Amino acid sequence: MQDVQSFVCGRWVGPGAGARPIASAVTGAVIAQAGNDALDVAGMLDFARSRGGAALRAMTFHQRAKMLKALAQHLNAHKDALYQASFDTGATARDHLFDVDGGIGTLFVYASKGRRELPDAHVLRDGPAEQLGKTGTFLGQHVYTPKRGVAVHINAFNFPVWGMLEKLAPCLLAGVPSVVKPATATCYVTELCVRLMIDSGHLPDGALQLVTGGLGDTLDLLDCQDSVTFTGSEATALKLRTDPGLIRRGVSFTAEQDSLNATILGPDVAPGSAEFDLFVKEVLREMTVKAGQKCTAIRRIIVPQPQVQAVLQAVSAGLAKVTVGDPRREDVRMGALVSAEQRADVLAKAAAIGAEAERVFAGPAAPLGDGVENGAFVAPMLFLCADPDAARAVHETEAFGPVATILPCRDAGHAIALANRGRGSLVASVVTRDPAFARDVVLGAGAWHGRLYFNNADSAAEATGHGAPMPHMVHGGPGRAGGGEELGGIRAVRHFMQRSAVQGSPDLLSAIGEAWQPGGTPVPVPAHPFTRRFGALHLGETLQTPAREITLADIEHFAEFTGDTFYAHMDEDAAARNPFFPGRVAHGYLLLSFAAGLFVEPNEGPVLANTGLDNLRFMKPVVPGDSIAVTLTVKQKTPRNDAYGEVRWHVRLANQDDETVAEYELLTMVAC
Known part of the structure; x- marks a missing residue:
């Protein structure tokens, strides 16, 4: 028998007073003990x-x-x-x-x-800084x-x-x-x-x-x-x-928490279609994986009344092929429940469901395997509830095992109402090709479900399955499901952190957030920043370029060269009638191109690639005769591997009056 240990204060501690026996779910024999009241x-x-x-x-x-x-x-x-x-x-x-x-x-x-x-x-910074004063010296x-x-x-x-x-x-x-x-x-x-x-x-x-x-x-x-x-x-x-x-x-x-999850067959889906087969496959998988012991498993199968018999027959035929027994056997598809106590609980709750629904399928009574007669096996059970509106147990009692109930529905609104009778669930799935029905489900059932999973033949090859929470998306749900949102990408990381509002000067916030804030004190560069490797660059290092005049000939050449002959660049009278422009103006992308010409170091060096730009804004039009200069600042550095890292540069374009005409963040990969 295994002594299951705890790991406390850097050492392993075996069972002691208060230890409990643990039985094999397959044989019922005690295989381990765990617990120690003296930890x-x-x-x-x-x-x-x-x-x-x-x-x-x-x-x-x-x-x-x-x-x-x-x-x-x-x-x-x-x-x-x-x-x-x-x-x-x-x-x-x-x-x-x-x-x-x-x-x-x-x-x-x-x-x-x-x-x-x-x-x-x-x-971890949460969103951009807020300017709390007129001049930007307090953020x-x-x-x-x-x-x-x-x-x-x-x-x-x-x-x-x-x-x-x-x-x-x-x-x-x-x-x-x-x-x-x-x-x-x-x-x-x-x-x-x-x-x-x-x-x-x-x-x-x-x-x-x-x-x-x-x-x-x-x-x-x-x-x-x-x-x-x-x-x-x-x-x-x-x-x-x-x-x-x-x-x-x-x-x-x-x-x-426990959750009476539902799946809905769209009213547009007919027997024999790819979507119908997909629906049946999802039901069979969710009833039998982990012997139905999944918080996301399908408990309620909501089907349009005309398709009930077809679904019942297809699911029953699939369940008839499910072999139950010792999970080590290659010919066994579904194993045991986790314990004898869990088996008793599932059977009791299935009986409660059976009081208001007809059991239309029950699997084999005897599991496959040697020495499994005392195992915690329960064969799949499928119920049909003829009157789901009057029923209570099917909407309130979760048999945490291979048990599910078919619920006939009259129309889309009825299907949504039945799904919501679960009082909150982790997931509801819908098999449909009808965009309008999918939208109706989200609007009608979204408030009661943590995840809405839609599938059809178009998405089936990549779909992850009704019962598979993905770490990228939130896992949780309202009401009965507990209200939590586990997983969910970086959202889950933030759950274990404290959000604080920090106020101060740009220099202080730059140091706190480890990212340069506009308005911070510029740091002179000892050499052109594009000639320096990733590790040599420091936050706040700033390059100020000379100015370049924008001429009418520049604008017309750019328009002819690119094909962008938008009237604001080519027609003085039409541009003047536009409330945003005083007359003909330079293309925004012309300004970006000239900006690059002002700050780029053309020779081969540690800058490997420009991978994009973020947060581009054009603030003030530039007319022929204006000039622009560029302020390029190291905003943030992010290592990617031992060979290179990402440098995020803050780029400001200003005119001859030092008014900002454009602003963006440039991303480059720089060699280490």
């Missing part, structure tokens, strides 16, 4: 805050992103061990792809987003900094790897240490994953700790710098959400 909880939190937090905050976003990538690569190289450990949870080889590979993939996504969307800095800037506490992640049993990594990735990227508390039933898989990460050597001490078993009085020791994230039942979430201590001390709490 040093106060020491664990102090270790996280003082050691882990300090080490993470000393790293930039890019350094933390590199750490996530290294962790993902290490887990990817050892994922077979996680596969083997996961079989006893009842998961099949196909299920491992969702849990193990999905979790590793989430680390990779956040590593990539951290490098591409966050600065190589310690502070305001919203910034995010890491909270100084610890994030406690309380996870569900169904995804012992992905459930941890989906929260851990944005938390570590934010610079906040974590304490992970997995569900006891599958904590032996989480323990192996944590052990692999700790052994990799990529995590600073205290950045990650693990509690297998009870948390003790951990929640009583948290304060407003700490966070609690929870995935599990609505009942447990309610207890945590209303905990007087968490409320009084202002501890951040988010929940991702």
Whole structure:
């Protein structure tokens, strides 16, 4: 029997007083024990805050992103061990792809987003600076900094790897240490994953700790710098959400709860079409992957009345092919529920649904395999609710297993109303080719669903599936689903940080945000900036060019050469009638071209490529006889790899009266 350990204060601690037995979902035999009531909880939190937090905050976003990538690569190289450990949870080889590979993939996504969307800095700026005075010498800037506490992640049993990594990735990227508390039933898989990460050597001490078993009085020791994230039942979430201590001390709490997700067959979809087959395929997958133990699984199948029998027959035919049994067997498609307790709960709730709906399909009673007679197996069950308006259980009772109910609908409005009867869900999916119906669903059901997933034959090849939360998009939902928004790209990173309004001079805000602010003191350049390598450039270094006169001949030549003969450039009277121009004016792109001619160093050097420009604005027209000069300033530097980095330059074009006529940010790749 395995002793599942906790990792606290930098050391592994085995089970002790209060340890609980853990049974194999496949055989029912006890295979492990976990839990220790004597853990040093106060020491664990102090270790996280003082050691882990300090080490993470000393790293930039890019350094933390590199750490996530290294962790993902290490887990990817050892994922077979996680596969083997996961079989006893009842998961099949196909299920491992969702849990193990999905979790590793989430680390990779956040590593990539951290490098591409966050600065190589310690502070995250939130939007542009606000000018708070007339002259620009006093600015305001919203910034995010890491909270100084610890994030406690309380996870569900169904995804012992992905459930941890989906929260851990944005938390570590934010610079906040974590304490992970997995569900006891599958904590032996989480323990192996944590052990692999700790052994990799990529995590600073205290950045990650693990509690297998009870948390003790951990929640009583948290304060407003700490966070609690929870995935599990609505009942447990309610207890945590209303905990007087968490409320009084202002501890951040988010929940991702059970959810009666729906799928809707569009009224435009007919049997025999590609969309009809796609709809049936999605239903079958969501009912059987992880034996239906997914917070995003389809529980309610909303179908136009004329298509009910066709859907019923197609789904039943597909379920009849599903083999249930020992997940290690190659001929088994669906494994067991996680425990005998979970099996009893699913059967009880299926009985409640059966009181108001007819069971139209039930799978084989006996699972395949040797020694599995005491396993937590439940065959797929499909119900048909003839009167979904009068029903309650199908909209309120979630059987967290391979159980789903077909709900007939009269029209589009009825379908939307039925979907909303779930009182809030993580996801609703719609299979349709009708843009108007898709728009109606968003307007009618968007307020009740965290994600709306549309699919048809056009998108099917790349679609990720109804039940697959992607780290790029928010994962959460309103109402019954808990109100949280886990994942969601950089949005999830910000959740573990504090947003502050910082006010001060441009020079101070430039130093705080590690990006030059317009109005800041220019720094003279020792040589043309395009002759200097990435590491030699400093924020605020400024090049001031000579002026160049814009002539009428320049404007006419540019118009003839490019074909841009817009009247404002070519017709004096027509341009004068335009409320924006005093007469003929220079092309905006002519000004950009002349600006480049003024500041570019033409010889071969460290500048490798111009990759674009952002935030281009034309503020004042330029007429023949005006002149322009350019101020080029190093605004921000972002390393990309060992060979080159991205330099963001602030470019200001001013006329002979020092009035800004255009402004933009130029992006170049500069050799290291």
